[in-house]
Amino acid sequence: MKNEVIHVTRPFLPPLEEFIPYLQQIWENNWLTNNGPLHQQLEQELADYLGVKYISLFSNGTLALITALQALSISGEVITTPFSFVATTHSLWWNKITPVFIDIEPEYLNLNPAKIEAAITSKTTAIMPVHVYGNPCKIDEIQRIADKYKLKVIYDAAHSFGVKNNGISILDSGDLSVLSFHATKIYSTIEGGAIISHSEEMKRHIDNLKNFGFRGETVIEEPGINAKLNEVQAAYGLLQLKYIDNFISIRKTITERYRILLSDIPGIRFMNDIENTTHVFSYFPIVIDEQIYRMNRDELYEKLKEYNIFSRRYFFPLISNLYPYKTLPSSDPNNLPVANKIANQILCLPIYVELTFEQIDLIVSVIKG
Numbered sequence: 001m002k003n004e005v006i007h008v009t010r011p012f013l014p015p016l017e018e019f020i021p022y023l024q025q026i027w028e029n030n031w032l033t034n035n036g037p038l039h040q041q042l043e044q045e046l047a048d049y050l051g052v053k054y055i056s057l058f059s060n061g062t063l064a065l066i067t068a069l070q071a072l073s074i075s076g077e078v079i080t081t082p083f084s085f086v087a088t089t090h091s092l093w094w095n096k097i098t099p100v101f102i103d104i105e106p107e108y109l110n111l112n113p114a115k116i117e118a119a120i121t122s123k124t125t126a127i128m129p130v131h132v133y134g135n136p137c138k139i140d141e142i143q144r145i146a147d148k149y150k151l152k153v154i155y156d157a158a159h160s161f162g163v164k165n166n167g168i169s170i171l172d173s174g175d176l177s178v179l180s181f182h183a184t185k186i187y188s189t190i191e192g193g194a195i196i197s198h199s200e201e202m203k204r205h206i207d208n209l210k211n212f213g214f215r216g217e218t219v220i221e222e223p224g225i226n227a228k229l230n231e232v233q234a235a236y237g238l239l240q241l242k243y244i245d246n247f248i249s250i251r252k253t254i255t256e257r258y259r260i261l262l263s264d265i266p267g268i269r270f271m272n273d274i275e276n277t278t279h280v281f282s283y284f285p286i287v288i289d290e291q292i293y294r295m296n297r298d299e300l301y302e303k304l305k306e307y308n309i310f311s312r313r314y315f316f317p318l319i320s321n322l323y324p325y326k327t328l329p330s331s332d333p334n335n336l337p338v339a340n341k342i343a344n345q346i347l348c349l350p351i352y353v354e355l356t357f358e359q360i361d362l363i364v365s366v367i368k369g
């Protein structure tokens with residue numbers, strides 16, 4: 001008999017009876033969306049939890065990215081990474097901005113700051129790095145270059161909910177940081193997202209943009225979009241927030257077990273914690289060196305499937321190899337050797353709150369062969 005299906009991730013739904021009182025509150029308020037009371041409460045609680053001052057909730061992370069670019073009037077070219085989820089680059093495309101891809105650094109797979117300067121042209125207006133798997137980018141180096149060339153920095157922080165550097169939220173870096181609260185993310189409002197900004201004025205600007213650009217009842221300040229989070233989602237978010245610390249500590253335990261069990265397999269590499277960083281263990285990626293390990297990444301991916309274990313090749317294919325980006329000059333694989341190599345070696349192993357030690361042991365035994 002086959003074992004139970006193990007997916008790469010699985011949402012944890014809190015007990016239904018804990019959600020009902022929130023719904024009752026919504027029914028009593030008779031207020032469903034447009035900055036309702038639960039929305040306001042969630043913004044406050046998230047700001048406190050994350051240790052940031054200004055947060056604007058969104059209906060999803062992609063609209064938050066698109067709006068962040070609008071809020072800073074970004075145009076022309078933006079330097080970014082091909083090793084991310086397509087939404088990073090799609091947000092540029094929807095703003096008619098040309099993405100300029102640079103290579104990643106081999107250790108933590110984030111955009112390599114040493115490659116930024118050579119990619120800057122007279123059209124460059126911003127840098128959009130991604131804290132891939134929640135591992136912080138080299139924030140200081142990126143900021144130094146941005147300051148030197150007067151570029152904005154917008155972080156795609158979709159993987160970085162709760163990540164801290166020396167006790168300070170990494171969401172505080174750059175001009176804006178964007179979160180996703182999609183069901184597959186560590187903290188979820190089913191669908192949702194947020195922009196972290198650094199002034200009351202910028203938060204107001206962003207809040208206007210996500211509500212058609214209305215200021216008051218009759219004035220449109222700028223053409224905005226509809227990207228509002230509703231009260232039911234805000235309620236779900238408030239309930240999830242009660243569980244988040246527990247979720248993170250369970251994920252830490254899972255990560256530690258993977259690290260111990262996988263530590264002596266030649267050709268399999270995983271990422272260790274970064275010094276002075278508070279991690280949240282969103283993903284467990286491994287990098288497979290097929291020269292040393294007995295098979296390549298795709299062969300291992302298929303083999304795991306035979307055991308009902310669904311790992312994920314995240315991120316593969318590389319964005320620069322996908323339509324409509326693959327014809328861009330910066331998409332040339334010769335420009336992106338590390339990213340192209342890693343995209344063929346990367347595999348994210350299952351990690352979710354209800355994953356058992358027996359299941360982890362099974363996954364590792366299949367990898368060990």
Ligand SMILES: *Cc1c(COP(=O)(O)O)cnc(C)c1O
Nearest residue numbers: 060061062085087158180181182
């Ligand atoms: C999930 C994700 C997004 C998109 O967020 P949605 O809320 O699904 O729109 C953007 N960037 C990265 C890196 C992501 O992982």
